[in-house]
Amino acid sequence: MIYLIDDDASVREALHLLLQTYDLNVSCFASPADCLAHLDRSQPGVLIMDLRMPLMSGLQLYEQLRAQGVDWPAIVITGHGDLHSCRRAFKAGVTDFLTKPIEEQTLLEAIRSAQATLARQAERNEARHHLQVLTEREREVLELITKGLGSKEIAAALDISVRTVDTHRAKLAEKLGTGSVAEQTRLLLSAAARS
Numbered sequence: 677m678i679y680l681i682d683d684d685a686s687v688r689e690a691l692h693l694l695l696q697t698y699d700l701n702v703s704c705f706a707s708p709a710d711c712l713a714h715l716d717r718s719q720p721g722v723l724i725m726d727l728r729m730p731l732m733s734g735l736q737l738y739e740q741l742r743a744q745g746v747d748w749p750a751i752v753i754t755g756h757g758d759l760h761s762c763r764r765a766f767k768a769g770v771t772d773f774l775t776k777p778i779e780e781q782t783l784l785e786a787i788r789s790a791q792a793t794l795a796r797q798a799e800r801n802e803a804r805h806h807l808q809v810l811t812e813r814e815r816e817v818l819e820l821i822t823k824g825l826g827s828k829e830i831a832a833a834l835d836i837s838v839r840t841v842d843t844h845r846a847k848l849a850e851k852l853g854t855g856s857v858a859e860q861t862r863l864l865l866s867a868a869a870r871s
Contacts, residue, residue, distance in 0.1 A: 677719050680705065687726070694783075700787070703721075708732040708736070708737035712737070723748055723750040726754065734753075734754075750771055751771055807864070817830055818848055821861075822861040
C-alpha cells in the first residue's frame with residue numbers, strides 16, 4: 677500500500693495516476709490532518725509525503741506518526757529542497773528525499789527500496805512475535821542450537837539431561853513452526869535486526 681500525502685491536488689492526482697499504472701494500491705490524503713484521521717494503521721505501507729504543507733510539515737507528520745507507533749518507511753518529496761531539510765529528514769528516519777519534478781524511475785526505485793524495508797520490518801516483527809512465546813530455557817537452548825551445538829553439548833553447557841534438551845528442541849520446533857536449524861537461526865537473526 678502507498679499512502680500519498682500532498683496538499684497540491686494536481687501533484688496528488690498525477691502521482692496517483694502514475695502509481696496506479698504500475699498496479700500499486702494508492703490512498704491519497706490532502707493534508708496531514710486528513711492522514712492522521714483516516715490512515716489505516718492495520719495496513720502497513722509506504723508513506724510518500726510533501727515536505728511543505730500548511731499547518732504541519734511532512735516531517736512533523738512523520739514524527740507524529742512514529743510517536744503513535746506507525747514506523748513505516750517514508751519518502752519525502754519537495755519542490756523546495758535544501759541541504760538542511762534533507763539532513764533533517766534523514767535524521768528523522770525517512771527512507772528517501774526527492775525533489776519535484778520527480779523522475780518516474782527515481783520515484784519507482786525509491787518505492788521499491790521502501791517496500792523492501794517494509795518487508796524486512798514485517799519479517800523482524802514476525803520473528804520477534806515467535807520468540808516472545810519461548811520460555812527462558814527454550815531461548816537458551818535455541819541460542820546454543822544456532823551456534824552449532826548438538827544436544828549433548830547443549831546438555832553439558834546448561835547442566836541438564838540430553839533428554840531434557842530434546843524435549844526443549846521439540847517444543848521449539850512446535851512454537852517456531854520449524855525444526856530446521858537454518859530457519860531457527862534465520863528467525864533469531866531477523867528478530868535481532870534493526871530494520
